[in-house]
Amino acid sequence: AQKVTQAQTEISVVEKEDVTLDCVYETRDTTYYLFWYKQPPSGELVFLIRRNSFDEQNEISGRYSWNFQKSTSSFNFTITASQVVDSAVYFCALSEAWNTDKLIFGTGTRLQVFP
Amino acid sequence: NAGVTQTPKFQVLKTGQSMTLQCAQDMNHEYMSWYRQDPGMGLRLIHYSVGAGITDQGEVPNGYNVSRSTTEDFPLRLLSAAPSQTSVYFCASSQSSGGASYNEQFFGPGTRLTVL
Numbered sequence: 001a002q003k004v005t006q007a008q009t010e011i012s013v014v015e016k017e018d019v020t021l022d023c024v025y026e027t028r029d030t031t032y033y034l035f036w037y038k039q040p041p042s043g044e045l046v047f048l049i050r051r052n053s054f055d056e057q058n059e060i061s062g063r064y065s066w067n068f069q070k071s072t073s074s075f076n077f078t079i080t081a082s083q084v085v086d087s088a089v090y091f092c093a094l095s096e097a098w099n100t101d102k103l104i105f106g107t108g109t110r111l112q113v114f115p
Numbered sequence: 116n117a118g119v120t121q122t123p124k125f126q127v128l129k130t131g132q133s134m135t136l137q138c139a140q141d142m143n144h145e146y147m148s149w150y151r152q153d154p155g156m157g158l159r160l161i162h163y164s165v166g167a168g169i170t171d172q173g174e175v176p177n178g179y180n181v182s183r184s185t186t187e188d189f190p191l192r193l194l195s196a197a198p199s200q201t202s203v204y205f206c207a208s209s210q211s212s213g214g215a216s217y218n219e220q221f222f223g224p225g226t227r228l229t230v231l
Contacts, residue, residue: 105157
């Protein structure tokens with residue numbers, strides 16, 4: 001069975017601190033996709049990144065970076081120099097490569113960035 | 116393109132009432148799905164459809180019905196609302212299901228439902 005675990009329920013940081021959100025997944029598939037979504041206080045889901053299981057390269061997009069490690073089944077998300085606007089709930093999700101429409105979500109991590 | 120639209124944005128029901136949550140997309144997507152979001156539970160798949168006339172159950176289908184008569188619309192019906200169905204409901208769509216290539220899912224803005 002597929003499962004996504006986000007052990008951190010809530011994280012609080014002060015602006016400009018770096019913060020890492022953890023995501024550990026379980027799947028028997030050899031091919032799969034991993035995702036991160038952001039849900040700001042307004043409630044919509046904002047797509048941040050996807051990664052397929054064959055691509056273990058880390059990715060950086062501005063202040064955001066992602067570390068994918070198949071050996072530990074982890075897909076962690078780091079925000080560098082956090083800002084108040086980063087305050088949101090962040091979800092990690094997993095899908096089979098052959099059924100990319102059925103997402104298995106983690107329970108989310110609420111990040112609060114204080115000025 | 117309006118993308119994925121959901122109506123209503125908010126709804127309050129009494130136990131036993133019925134209602135339909137509307138979802139529409141104008142991207143000609145084959146695949147549509149409904150998720151519910153509960154505190155501490157993340158999002159869970161309720162029902163999905165791989166095309167007009169085809170629907171299937173997700174992880175938490177009990178208490179919900181769906182149908183897909185057109186490509187554009189995928190309504191979610193609560194026949195007899197229960198307090199346990201108090202949640203935020205998200206509709207999503209994507210180009211197609213399956214295959215080796217990734218098809219990004221587009222989410223609607225959500226419907227917040229309270230059942231008293």
